Amino acid sequence: MTKTLNLIKRLILFFAGMSIIQFGVALFLKTNIGSDPFTLFTQGLAFLLNKTPGNANMIILFVLFCIILLVERTRIKIGTIICVIGVGPIIDLGVKTVSLFPIASLNIGFKMLLVVFGCFLIAIGFSILKASNIGVAPNDIVPFIIKDKTNFQYRWIRMALDITFLIIGFALGGVFGIGTIISALLTGPCIQFCLPYGEKLVKFFVKDQAKDEKKENISLGA
Numbered sequence: 001m002t003k004t005l006n007l008i009k010r011l012i013l014f015f016a017g018m019s020i021i022q023f024g025v026a027l028f029l030k031t032n033i034g035s036d037p038f039t040l041f042t043q044g045l046a047f048l049l050n051k052t053p054g055n056a057n058m059i060i061l062f063v064l065f066c067i068i069l070l071v072e073r074t075r076i077k078i079g080t081i082i083c084v085i086g087v088g089p090i091i092d093l094g095v096k097t098v099s100l101f102p103i104a105s106l107n108i109g110f111k112m113l114l115v116v117f118g119c120f121l122i123a124i125g126f127s128i129l130k131a132s133n134i135g136v137a138p139n140d141i142v143p144f145i146i147k148d149k150t151n152f153q154y155r156w157i158r159m160a161l162d163i164t165f166l167i168i169g170f171a172l173g174g175v176f177g178i179g180t181i182i183s184a185l186l187t188g189p190c191i192q193f194c195l196p197y198g199e200k201l202v203k204f205f206v207k208d209q210a211k212d213e214k215k216e217n218i219s220l221g222a
Helices: 002-031 037-049 053-071 078-098 108-132 138-150 154-171 178-205 209-221
Strands: none
Touching (some): 002 037, 037 053, 053 138, 078 138, 108 178
């Protein structure tokens, strides 16, 4: 019973973290002064296919999911599948929600502040999502597969992928600007700062099953 309840709690926390991330992405998109490389790639593909950013994201994640399925399917967890299905619609919902505010009319200074806020939202969401421990999005799995197959350091692989996403996204019409630089400088440090708090939040809601089993054994022994 405890195991099932913990899984439900982890799923809820995972979905909450994923949603927070996508609202941060929506801020990047609506400020229109540049975003992180993967969002820029999503934006460029959306322009090319005349789709919403959410639909474009679903296409990208589905293609990456199929590649992972063929190459190393053991890395796929329930959270990975949730991301493939759920991230796109939440991005579009986030964009619609953010569009209710007059962001386009703001000056560049306020837009930069919103990008900074978006970086923090992404960091908060990712820390919760990661701590839920039920998987990550396909685009976050790919660098680890390449690392294991090539023995290159993760940071160089991630940098190469980010540069690739950025170049392709920009070529397709994605916006490269000051927001891209801000997200490149801030997102990593923000995630590092938030990770311990994400762990604490998940531990607060999800009981340690091993401890519960130990308590049960003690009570049975008594």
